[in-house]
Amino acid sequence: MGTAAGKNVQESRDDITPGRVLVNGGALALRTVAARAGTAIADASALPANSVSFCYANAAFSPGYEATILDVGGLGGDGYRVQYAASYSDGGKRLKFRTLNADNGYWGGWTSVITNYGGSVDYLDGARYYATKPEFWQGGGAFAHQYVNGTAPFFVGGYTIAQGNSVYLPIVKGTSVTSGFGYGASVSFGILRSGNADFGSAVVQIIGDSGDGAIYSFDAKGTFNAPARLYSGGGISAAGDIVSDGGNMRAGGYVACGANVVAGAGVFESGGNVRVYSTNNPPPKVAYTPAESDYRYNLKNSAVLGGSGWEKDNSTGVIKQWGVATRAANSTRITFPTAFPNGCTNVQMLMHGGLPLLQAVASPMPTMRREVIKMGYVYRPKTGAFYSELLEADYRAAGTWPGFFVRVSDDDYRNLMEGVSQGKIIVPNKQCYPVLQERPAPTRDELIAEAEEKRRDLIESALQSVSVIQLKQMNGRSLTEKEVARLNDVLDYIDAVEVTDTDTAPDIHWPELAA
Numbered sequence: 001m002g003t004a005a006g007k008n009v010q011e012s013r014d015d016i017t018p019g020r021v022l023v024n025g026g027a028l029a030l031r032t033v034a035a036r037a038g039t040a041i042a043d044a045s046a047l048p049a050n051s052v053s054f055c056y057a058n059a060a061f062s063p064g065y066e067a068t069i070l071d072v073g074g075l076g077g078d079g080y081r082v083q084y085a086a087s088y089s090d091g092g093k094r095l096k097f098r099t100l101n102a103d104n105g106y107w108g109g110w111t112s113v114i115t116n117y118g119g120s121v122d123y124l125d126g127a128r129y130y131a132t133k134p135e136f137w138q139g140g141g142a143f144a145h146q147y148v149n150g151t152a153p154f155f156v157g158g159y160t161i162a163q164g165n166s167v168y169l170p171i172v173k174g175t176s177v178t179s180g181f182g183y184g185a186s187v188s189f190g191i192l193r194s195g196n197a198d199f200g201s202a203v204v205q206i207i208g209d210s211g212d213g214a215i216y217s218f219d220a221k222g223t224f225n226a227p228a229r230l231y232s233g234g235g236i237s238a239a240g241d242i243v244s245d246g247g248n249m250r251a252g253g254y255v256a257c258g259a260n261v262v263a264g265a266g267v268f269e270s271g272g273n274v275r276v277y278s279t280n281n282p283p284p285k286v287a288y289t290p291a292e293s294d295y296r297y298n299l300k301n302s303a304v305l306g307g308s309g310w311e312k313d314n315s316t317g318v319i320k321q322w323g324v325a326t327r328a329a330n331s332t333r334i335t336f337p338t339a340f341p342n343g344c345t346n347v348q349m350l351m352h353g354g355l356p357l358l359q360a361v362a363s364p365m366p367t368m369r370r371e372v373i374k375m376g377y378v379y380r381p382k383t384g385a386f387y388s389e390l391l392e393a394d395y396r397a398a399g400t401w402p403g404f405f406v407r408v409s410d411d412d413y414r415n416l417m418e419g420v421s422q423g424k425i426i427v428p429n430k431q432c433y434p435v436l437q438e439r440p441a442p443t444r445d446e447l448i449a450e451a452e453e454k455r456r457d458l459i460e461s462a463l464q465s466v467s468v469i470q471l472k473q474m475n476g477r478s479l480t481e482k483e484v485a486r487l488n489d490v491l492d493y494i495d496a497v498e499v500t501d502t503d504t505a506p507d508i509h510w511p512e513l514a515a
Contacts, residue, residue, distance in 0.1 A: 081100040167193055168191075170189070188205050309321070309322060377389065378402065384434075424439060447505035493514075
């Protein structure tokens with residue numbers, strides 16, 4: 001047939017003329033060869049280019065299983081090639097590929113392809129969501145089996161940390177940000193390993209782009225740790241003890257306990273202001289001075305000392321009052337420092353230094369009498385207290401007259417009281433005599449402390465406002481929509497108060513609770 005017959009076959013491996021027969025040299029062809037250890041072709045890399053061949057798992061550089069290998073070449077056929085390996089024994093459930101770089105003559109490693117039968121990859125990126133089959137829950141079963149059953153819809157297993165190295169290992173994490181405001185935040189769930197001989201702690205963490213954040217954790221023994229307060233719309237139940245390590249435990253409603261309520265410091269009511277005692281826990285017995293005993297238990301006299309003041313004898317009920325009155329006209333109304341509960345039986349008044357001096361006594365006296373009253377005061381530098389010399393005998397009888405004091409003239413006393421009314425303070429000078437001084441501006445720490453106290457008061461008041469709602473909910477009663485809305489408003493308000501920055505005190509804009 002001569003050369004005419006050659007025109008009906010492919011003249012080169014790149015010849016794609018229609019109707020020509022493919023040549024088995026450069027075109028894709030079926031092969032009967034196979035790569036297998038101990039044979040002429042013992043290496044998968046030695047399989048022919050542009051062919052369909054077979055490879056045993058024991059061949060060098062095999063995909064790791066018995067497979068049919070499709071070899072496709074380009075740019076000459078032999079230099080730049082791709083091998084696709086489909087598994088044989090399981091019906092093609094596994095698929096891998098690798099490439100040959102003609103520039104250096106080396107084959108790359110095999111890369112697995114995820115199929116609908118699953119597989120292993122280094123990581124997934126860019127997916128919109130992850131979903132599992134609804135008819136099966138991987139790893140489901142008893143709690144006791146969860147460590148030995150190393151499967152789950154999402155599973156991280158077998159990681160080892162070095163001794164003495166504390167590290168947090170996040171398992172699930174998500175970040176988000178609010179458009180126009182920022183406030184980027186990350187929330188994660190993971191395990192904290194201390195590097196010591198313990199099981200670690202499960203952790204839920206939130207951290208903002210500013211570095212502010214919180215960590216909630218619980219260990220294998222069930223101890224739960226929260227960095228701030230825990231709020232409950234209902235009850236907080238515990239089969240064991242609820243323990244506060246040095247802090248306060250507060251409740252806007254009732255604290256119900258079937259056993260003992262144990263406090264290391266004390267049990268208080270009225271927002272923490274009143275100590276609760278009982279017959280089993282009486283007030284501590286300590287030694288008080290007579291003045292301290294009178295102050296604490298009101299067993300003797302009570303008084304308000306000053307230029308205008310009063311003293312009450314608790315054993316007889318007699319009240320003595322005194323003061324300085326300025327006459328504005330022929331008729332001047334005088335207001336006593338405190339009200340007589342039953343009536344005034346005696347009033348004494350005289351002129352002194354151009355000012356009328358007034359003393360009133362609620363005790364039966366047969367007639368009105370006039371006498372010269374010596375108005376004088378003594379000052380105790382140690383406590384900053386003033387004592388009226390009119391009542392010296394009563395103070396001495398009560399054992400409260402100061403041991404060391406300096407006498408103060410009436411004019412100086414009035415000037416001192418006027419200065420106090422203008423916001424100044426009284427301090428002793430080097431000679432221990434009382435003088436006026438401008439009240440020092442509060443320090444930054446004092447301003448912050450006052451703001452923190454106000455924060456506690458605001459939260460306490462808010463909780464008290466919904467104590468009845470909380471009590472109903474704790475006893476299983478249904479709440480109205482209005483009560484639920486009110487409870488949510490209060491919780492939102494408390495959250496806002498909690499995050500208010502007190503470092504800016506006194507320029508703090510506290511949130512307001514809707515009426």
